[in-house]
Amino acid sequence: MKTNNLGYPRIGSNRELKKASELYWSNSITADELMAVGQSIRKNNWKLQYEAGIDLIPSNDFSYYDQVLDLSLMLGVIPEQYTAFAKENSVLDLYFAMARGAQKKGQDVVAMEMTKWFDTNYHYIVPEFTKDQEFSLFSEKIIDEYKEAKVAGYDTKPVIIGPVSYLLLGKEKEEGFHRIDLIDKVLPVYFEILQKLQDAQVTYIQFDEPFLALNLTEKEKNAITYVYNEINKRFPKIKLLLSNYFDCFGENLAMVLALPVHTLHLDMVRCHSQLDDILESGLLQSQVHLSLGVVDGRNIWKNDFKKTLALIEKATDALGSNRVWIAPSCSLIHSPCDLDLETNDGTLKPEIKQWLAFAKQKIEEVVVLCNLASNEITENDQASFEENTLANDKRKKAKIIHNEEVKNRVTAIVDKDSKRNSAFAIRRQQQIDALQLPLFPTTTIGSFPQTTEVRSWRAKFKKGELTQQQYDALIKKETEETIRFQEETGLDVLVHGEFERNDMVEYFGEQLDGFTFTKNGWVQSYGSRCVKPPVIYGDVSRPNSMTVKWATFAQSLTPKWVKGMLTGPVTILQWSFVRDDQPRSVTCTQIALAIRDEVLDLEQAGIKIIQIDEPAIREGLPLRKEEWTTYLDWAIKAFRLSASGVKDDTQIHTHMCYSEFNDIIQNIAAMDADVITIECSRSQMELLDSFADFNYPNEIGPGVYDIHSPRIPSRNEMVQLLEKAAAVIPTDQLWVNPDCGLKTRHWNETKKALIEMVAAAQEMRLAHPTAASAI
Template identity: 45%
Template sequence: MTKVLSSTIGYPRIGEKREWKKALEQFWNGNITESEFLSEMETLRTNDLQKQQDIGSDLIPIGDFSLYDHVLDTAVMFGFIPNRFKHKGGEVPIDLYFDIARGNHEAVASEMTKWFNTNYHYIVPEIDSDAQPTLTENRLLPYFLEAKEKLGIIGKPVILGPVSFLKLAKGYEQKDFKKLLKRLVPLYIQVLYELERAGAEWVQVDEPILTTPMTKDDLHLFREVYDSMQNGVSSVKILLQTYFESVDHYQEVVSLPVAGIGLDFVHDQGANLESLKKHGFPKDKYLAAGVINGRNIWSEDLDTKYAQLENILSKVEKDRLIVQPSCSLLHVPVTVTTEEDLDPVIKNALSFADQKLEEATVLTEGLNHGRHTIEKHIEERTRCIELLWKSSSRNLEDVQKEVELWKDIEPKRPTHYSSRQKIHQDYFELPLLPTTTIGSLPQTKEIRQARLKWRRGEWSDEYYQSFIEDNISEWIKRQEEIGLDVLIHGEFERNDMVEFFGEKLDGFAFTRYGWVQSYGSRCVKPPVIYGDVSLTEPMTVKEITYAQSLTKKPVKGMLTGPITILNWSFVREDISKFEVTKQIALALQKEISFLEENNINMIQVDEPALREGLPIKVEKQKEYLEEAVYAFKLATSSVQDETQIHTHMCYSEFGEIMDTIDQLDADVISIEAARSHGELISDFEEKSYEKGIGLGVYDIHSPRVPGVEEMESNILRALKVLHPRQFWVNPDCGLKTRGINETTDALRNMVKVARQIREKINDEVLIIKK
């Protein structure tokens, strides 16, 4: 009997209740031994494999599990260890593995950046042009044997492909790309060969770079690489997996010498399906069809998905089709079953990782045994989806009318930046190189426990508010003692920079265990935007005005911007994302007015996720960026001239969107740039930027305290291309995850170096201007 298969591209590694994160941090803190840590990881890993087997997935991924990051895993496996860590070759100890990601007292961490257009961050491999890769350990082999021997699972090992891996790396000269690839491919073949000997039938090789612009030379290289890899094994089948977008060169990609091709039929906006219809599919290959959305949490319309798969089957042989999610399920929470507090209308319309695999197996069942076998599933899904569509929360007339009012209005600040700059100099009277921080201050165990007690009802609102004010008061004093010029209230009342605002806005729902990994052990719990968004009362005024009452220095109002709230939430799909963004922007516009009414005239509207939402396809980027600018200005452009608008962004190819950032018309922007400071400065050498800017002068993602000389070097390098009048001195991101002592010590060093450089600058020698 011919049979359609179901598959998983990748599964969340964090556990249903973040068991992974907790074990990881216990190990880092020295509370458990390496042996205990690895044992806990094994238990979590095998439980996840067993769950996927119980759900009924035919092809279960092995090696998608990681102790930190799958790109770092690949770099370490092939011996790409930055020289500063002084590794002498051979297998990489676990402490060194984590040092590369987090840094240590002697060496800074490797750069971290966004994984394509997602909110996941990977560790950027550092590769010299003369690097000689070596297989330090075939990390996939013990995982494969573990699944085989303990669970009877013949898994599908997963590895990041050599072309994508090298293109995502840094440090080498572009002219040496082919040379490095040629050195790397034999090691991949060795990995495949060892897996084949152990009994592997499939190996999934991820090449997401294929959804980005490809040259003819790139495609030729792909053919050479995979011809070598497939010829290097006799029986194991290579599944070349793409995701996040369509492939531009469909015919060339599907003709690559591999056993199977994985395509995204969700985020391709129909392009992959159109190519399939137009050009067909090779009869000797398997098509792994990603029809289940791996990046959002809504139940699939099984009726529509079944019809889509029937369409695909008109071009693909039944025994050559694999049904799967569109990408790794790393980007969604683990299971809906633990969400006992959600409104049933919302909960029944949700689908997390486990439910997505169930959807894939249901569709596979229908294709194998007839639609009638899954008709009850289809009817139930349709009923749940329609209940949410018809709910009053998705049909708020006042919100929809307000959005419509702005349809033909272009939001714009009435006064040009050059004039506002003079107003702000007089109004705030700040020195050259003003010092500040990004927004959050250390959230200690006591703060987290206090929030939990309040949420459980163990603390009254009044008692909890008093506790928060005590922390604000303590840190206002501490910041003044450190000598910062512009202060922050610390965000002690906030659990997360998006969730906090979502809890105060209509149209948001919140899960209890809906966590996803952002980077390392940092997990976030994105809100669920299920209805129309609106603001009914102030969100931040109470804490900000209290902080301002304690000092004569300016205290920044701290808001999260509309694009970041959108990109860091799970968003409804019944209307366009831009419509949702406008609703959020109008709510923030009201909050900014509330702050101004309470004499808060320095307001930071953070957009760290603006760049990450940029579409992979160049032709789609212009529209997205225009919508992002519109939303930011819709939120911020109605302010008074005296009000100084700040924003913060995480670094990711800043130069590519510098024009867009300029169009935001924020008075001051701070950039997360400490790990890639020199690269960002080169952007300013090529393009001018006249508004205020703070380039992060030290990396907050590492526990090490940077010295004065290190920060001085970063500032002086920036002042070669930026005018001292526009430069702000700040860390590269919020300090929420850092300890009190390391935060205080680092900020003292930062203020000290800013003052030293400030003293060298006088009115006649506004130095080092480009």
């Protein structure tokens, strides 16, 4: 029996990579200094796993930004727009320009499209393919990191995204072909990589094909069969681990079981039944091993050793222990680094801490489980088993988890609670009369730059170095300056800037019962962006109003409308570590009731426009289509429950970003938000096509510039995007806004971009004057 790990967090235990990357981008350190930080993180990760007892340690799981972008660069998939930039800049700067855009040395390039990695909050850079796409070995990162590990004394298992999943992760940038048709062009480069790894004496290679958890076409299935037969034919000595995660193989199972691979990795957390499915099928080849992903790579709760050992025993009884490996369910990049960093000066209660395991502890769980299942039990293993059993028993009996009042309120919900008083057409006219907004109304998504100074105020306040009165005075000053800037710029609907908030989920979780927080539980969302998800451990309720104070203060400063800004129930759920002792739908409904209370308080306080952000609603969609309806029913109902208590002339906004909407556009319409703002700039308004084809009835704000890039768009660029939008969406339905919140940007970028955005809206009003009469 072996222990296997699919990937380890690459941000560093103290977010060293984030800090170094941002210093490099600001020209404060050199490329060599950034590379040294990366090398240090890799060595520390390999050392930690080796010393813990992991047999198959991954390499090439590290990335300076994103593993999909790494592979695009490795395979030479560099869009033509970067050709001139590549000639004048380093490969590293080309890499970051593809991820973030760049305005450098007189060159201006936009970032590539970014979207969610399956149903996680991790974002990847979308590969772009043309009909005559060529592939070549542009970077040898996977080979270099394998050799680097070997020099350091670690014989690792290189990890690479399989060619079928890589193609399916991308997009065709022209018509007339399907990206899977490129398989014969990309496969030779994979062969070249494999040959170099074989020459370096590699033993195991992990091929990640997460699309095996999705509903595949026959063409896509045939591509999988073709690829792995060809690899086996050319490299029979390499032991290939085919890794799937986030769901079952489903109807792909028979095809997968026929593949000539050494090991199949199964996500036993997200799909409990697949071991039985495989054993009962009788199709598992006698030489194939199973890597059982029994430790949850995406949540932070301790493994239940008793349950897991029973499952492992079932596998070993059927296959023998030599054909069974023990592993996390997926890469641990979705987990925080180390629970040991949660010291007593944090907010995490010791009672709850004993129920948790982060990446380092999950590695230890994998090793202990392997030892226990192999009957190679040390005193430490026995102590770990007893501690694990005790912690799980205490959690099941803990009184802090349950709130009967919350449970009764959920039970009492009726259908009318999730329906607005009137249909949108009636509401819209009342909102037009009440709000008196111009054509192409301008707004932002909510947050404004959180400068180092603003963040320092929050830190000092938490440490007791600022009183509540002093802290409030600083936030009031920053809020008023932001309101004045928005007025001067000419924005139509203002926001208060959210300077009192840390993270859009964390801020609300801190004020809701049933949540707790870590001090160092950071995970990567994209690039250098790290988030610290709340931990939902019990029933959720709202003891007091959460946003009314700052929303009403901002509204008191201006005659223009100020939006109330909330995070929606599905997003709070998705971007938290969620309790696993009740259905997620129940937890989401509890959150929805808490947000509903806040919405009604804002309306009562005179806030006429309320935004309930739901960027994660598409992200939460199950991977297998047969499970969509169940999820969408409760997710859409939760949003409506949070939003539907208001009067007709109160305008409800929602915001979504970095997701594909085509398949669920009717469900988005069923949310019945008066205005939806969406990310569209990176896709050059492509995302609007689904709204146009569906004849989406409500108002839409397609993002006209990319806030995840430091480049400043021109007015003409934004006008062109708005004209694209106006060609498919009636102009009286269109809003003008950035594609996401401005929290991570600098003020100089923000001011220049918003001035250009307002000018673009004004130009559109002049270009489409007849539309004004339709309102």
